[in-house]
Amino acid sequence: MLKRTSHRMPACAGTTNRRTLRTPSLRHAARWWIAAAFVAAIPFAGCHAARVVAPNPPLRAASAALYAIDIEFAEPLTRASAEDPSHYVVYPAATPTARAMIASATLVDTLYGRVVQLLVPDWFGDDTKDHLDVVVESHGVQSLSGGTTGDRSVAFRTGLEYEPTMRNLLDGRCTGCHDAAHPNGNYRTDRYADLLGDGIAPPANLIPGDPNCLLVRRCKPRNSMFILAGLNYLDFEMIRNWVVTYTARP
Ligand code: HEC
Numbered sequence: 001m002l003k004r005t006s007h008r009m010p011a012c013a014g015t016t017n018r019r020t021l022r023t024p025s026l027r028h029a030a031r032w033w034i035a036a037a038f039v040a041a042i043p044f045a046g047c048h049a050a051r052v053v054a055p056n057p058p059l060r061a062a063s064a065a066l067y068a069i070d071i072e073f074a075e076p077l078t079r080a081s082a083e084d085p086s087h088y089v090v091y092p093a094a095t096p097t098a099r100a101m102i103a104s105a106t107l108v109d110t111l112y113g114r115v116v117q118l119l120v121p122d123w124f125g126d127d128t129k130d131h132l133d134v135v136v137e138s139h140g141v142q143s144l145s146g147g148t149t150g151d152r153s154v155a156f157r158t159g160l161e162y163e164p165t166m167r168n169l170l171d172g173r174c175t176g177c178h179d180a181a182h183p184n185g186n187y188r189t190d191r192y193a194d195l196l197g198d199g200i201a202p203p204a205n206l207i208p209g210d211p212n213c214l215l216v217r218r219c220k221p222r223n224s225m226f227i228l229a230g231l232n233y234l235d236f237e238m239i240r241n242w243v244v245t246y247t248a249r250p
Contacts (some may be wrong), residue, residue: 003011003175006233011160015111016134023032026084029124034152040133040229042176044228054146055074055076056072056114056232057072057154058073058076058149058154059071059072059073059082059136059138059152059154060072060150060154060156060234061134061136061154061156061240062156062165062234062237062238062241062243063156063158063159063160064117064241064245065090065241066123066124066125066129066158066159067118067119067120067121067122067123067124067129068117068119069090069119069136069158070108070115070116070133070234071088071115071116071117071136071138071154072114072115072116072232072233072234073114073115073116073138073143073152074114075143075144075145075149076114076143076144077113077114077116077141077142077143077149078142078143079107079113080138081141081150082107082113082116082141082142083101083105083106083107083116084105084141085103085105085118086138087105087138087141088102088105088133088136088137088138088139088180089135089136089139090102090118090135090136090137091134091135091137091242092131092134092135093133094133095132095157096135100120100122100123101121102118102121103119103120104119105117105118105119105121106117108118108233108237109233109234110221110233111221111222111233112232112233113116113144113214114145114232114233115234115237116141118136129158130158130159131158131159132157132158132159132230133156133157134155134156134177135154136155136156137151137152137153138151138152138153139151146166147240157200159250160241160242160245160246161242161246161250162192162194162195162203162242162249162250165242166238166239166242167192169235169238170189170190170195171189171190172223172231173229173231173235174189174229175188175189175190177228178190185199185200186198186199186200187199187200191216195215196248199214206237206248207243208225208243208247208248209244209248210243210244211244215239215244216239216240216243216244219231219235219236219239220236220240221235221236
């Protein structure tokens with residue numbers, strides 16, 4: 001069943017918009033207008049907006065799959081340098097000498113050019129590499145502005161699950177507009193069970209394994225919740241990979 005795409009203004013912005021929009025282009029234009037108007041209204045509406053303007057951390061990392069790691073730099077990168085696997089080192093935090101072989105590095109971030117996906121084929125099908133504390137280092141990747149990004153490193157735990165990684169992400173970015181007091185779109189993001197809810201109409205907004213469920217679609221780069229929540233590309237990757245690759249495990 002197709003989900004209704006009505007765009008209601010949130011309660012905290014003080015207005016409702018129930019116009020029926022007939023053509024897709026009109027609807028598209030209206031979606032942007034409403035999103036822009038909503039963002040402009042935030043300072044006056046007293047919403048607990050989730051948009052936080054903080055400097056990007058030098059390096060962030062998260063699993064994309066059992067054998068793939070996404071890393072996000074603070075700044076845009078040059079493709080040739082970012083895609084050279086010799087710039088990266090990956091090892092378990094407990095055994096720094098046990099370096100994993102990195103088969104490829106791909107600049108997957110189509111919006112900002114900051115997220116690189118590393119493939120670690122040795123880990124394919126090896127469940128002991130899930131929930132593992134891992135360190136990723138980067139050395140001498142060139143930024144788009146010409147300089148080197150130097151030596152960076154970040155530790156993270158492999159795998160994606162609701163508790164605590166996705167809960168922290170969703171609470172930080174979404175819940176200010178999707179909690180009990182502000183269930184915009186009739187949808188709450190502050191509890192696992194509610195994420196599986198229908199919002200304004202069935203089917204469910206989160207369907208484990210489904211890359212086309214509304215939660216994933218709304219968070220895609222340039223789409224409404226990507227913009228309203230101020231998501232980085234890695235945040236979107238984490239939401240999609242959690243829902244699809246990790247079937248939204250709790
Ligand atoms: C600044 C406020 C704001 C933030 C932040 C925000 N949303 Fe929303 N969200 C809304 C509003 C308003 C609606 C209802 C209008 C619409 O559907 O666009 C909505 C609707 C939705 C819907 C559709 C509900 C339905 O059933 O139609 C989903 C799914 C959703 N948001 C997910 C998220 C996720 C996930 C995040 C965080 C990554 C997020 N939102 C961040 C304001 C926000």
